[in-house]
Amino acid sequence: MTKFTELGLAAPVERAVVDEGYETPTPIQVRAIPPLLQGKDVVGIAQTGTGKTAAFVLPILTRLLAEKKQAPGLSCRCLILAPTRELAAQIGDSIAVYGRHTGLTHAVVFGGVKHGPQVRALARGLDILVATPGRLLDHAADRKARLDLTSLVVLDEADQMLDLGFMPALRKILHMVGKPRQTVMFSATMPPPIRALADDFLRDPVTVAVTPQSRPVERIEQAVLYVGTAEKRQALIDLMAPEAKKSTIIFTRTKRGADKVAKFLAEYGHKAAAIHGNKSQNQREKALAAFKAGEMRVLVATDIAARGLDIDGVELVVNFELPNVPESYVHRIGRTARAGAQGRAVALVAPDERGLLQDIEKLTGLRIKGLNDAPPISGPTRPVQPQRGQRRGGQGGNRQGGQQNNAGGGQKRSRNRRRKPGGGQGGQRQSA
Structure with missing residues (x-):
């Protein structure tokens, strides 16, 4: 049985996992973490409750630590897109927990709250930005955010973003993100529009499916x-x-x-x-x-x-x-x-x-x-x-x-x- 210590995570990240009392990764984590650490594009098909947030957060933290780059002003090194405020906040909480020993910076951006704190966080530059598509495009339109320096993008719950009408916004954002980049997509189902999105923006992705779709x-x-x-x-x-x-x-x-x-x-x-x-x-x-x-x-x-x-x-x-x-x-x-x-x-x-x-x-x-x-x-x-x-x-x-x-x-x-x-x-x- 695979252990977290065998996945090649950075020592500070592994330490946080141990702090949480986790020893054995879930199937989606076992299969998704290695290709993500290798810098490959990944399509993950997994329902909520399978541990998929840690499946992309843990390797992202490890990769950002290895690169040792400065977070660019008005931008981020890694962008994670989520369909709802609640999910965005929850991903931010996971980054705070697993990244507590890394020194990496992150912020969460979504609608329904004032722009000011979000604008100030973006101005300083971030290692990881978690955002809903609509509010991120608002900041980009106001020239408070730029994405051409971002080299890693994660689309979480892609099929729900389709259901909520975010497909045009997702395509616009992905065109704004710099190249070359690593692109990761997680979805519970893979309807044709999501498959088309993956075909257009991911390079030879590794597909990881660990649960039957929609059961x-x-x-x-x-x-x-x-x-x-x-x-x-x-x-x-x-x-x-x-x-x-x-x-x-x-x-x-x-x-x-x-x-x-x-x-x-x-x-x-x-x-x-x-x-x-x-x-x-x-x-x-x-x-x-x-x-x-x-x-x-x-x-x-x-x-x-x-x-x-x-x-x-x-x-x-x-x-x-x-x-x-x-x-x-x-x-x-x-x-x-x-x-x-x-x-x-x-x-x-x-x-x-x-x-x-x-x-x-x-x-x-x-x-x-x-x-x-x-x-x-x-x-x-x-x-x-x-x-x-x-x-x-x-x-x-x-x-x-x-x-x-x-x-x-x-x-x-x-x-x-x-x-x-x-x-x-x-x-x-x-x-x-």
Whole structure:
């Protein structure tokens, strides 16, 4: 069995790995680190939770130490692009941990916050810059950032950047980056536009694929609850009553829907908060921190929380609405059963979502068990339309400044039967 000490990492980097208590690398780390250390372009196909962040951060730190170059003003030696603010911040945290003994500098740049601190960090020059595409292009347009001196680029969660409409921005940024360069791409799936991007900008890349594309974690117990659209909220309350003490993430299709579900849950005694692209960075960070600390048991989110976020201890994932893109379902339920733990995922499926469920089952190759029988569908149903910024087979939408666009796919306003708050809610949880 391979050990981290056998991978050829720089001594300060290896020391940080030991400090974290890690001895054995994951499969993606074993296969990706050697070619990255050799300076080769790499395409990595791996889902979140497989250790892929360390798979590129550790060799990047080692290579930058070996080069012993000065960080250029207004620029960076290495650029890491991420689709969301949360993932960018999480990558920055990993760099801080693994690079604590290296003396290398880094900064994280994304939208939703003031430009000033980011501009000052860029002016000094950085060894590593982590950024969302929109905000980086803003700085470049203002001549506060230049990329012609950058020699190493990483695209993380490339397929999610496609879903969010970042493909034009990615191509523009890659044209701005200097040559020769080392280019690395990590993606959970490899749709044709991502493959085309790799063909255009990577040189004879080494492909590393360590997990089947878009297959759910086998430890997740999946189930479906068939309900009418108007009964979804009451069904959610009934589902959550015995689960009140469990750490739960509930996914909705729209930002407005996330706010409504969080408010509804709070009326029934659940301490919940919503996280989506319209929330300020401070609101998002505060909600995530409270959820991770166990101070709040329920997080209601759009797909902004489906990818890349490393949140341990999530016991239940509820799909209040199925996503329009079946791959997104895989990423959503992947928030549970992490680090060897068990997990459960339940989807509330309305009649007009049956087709989406079939797409998910076709993609995963699994028949998801029903907690109840699916009632017959009477009359035609209105199909759920793909929302702007997502795709079924192509690219759509646009997004700037690291904020997710969940517009479109609007929900139908319904009159739901409600129980009075506090009436019959077994196992409610008091504030921690």
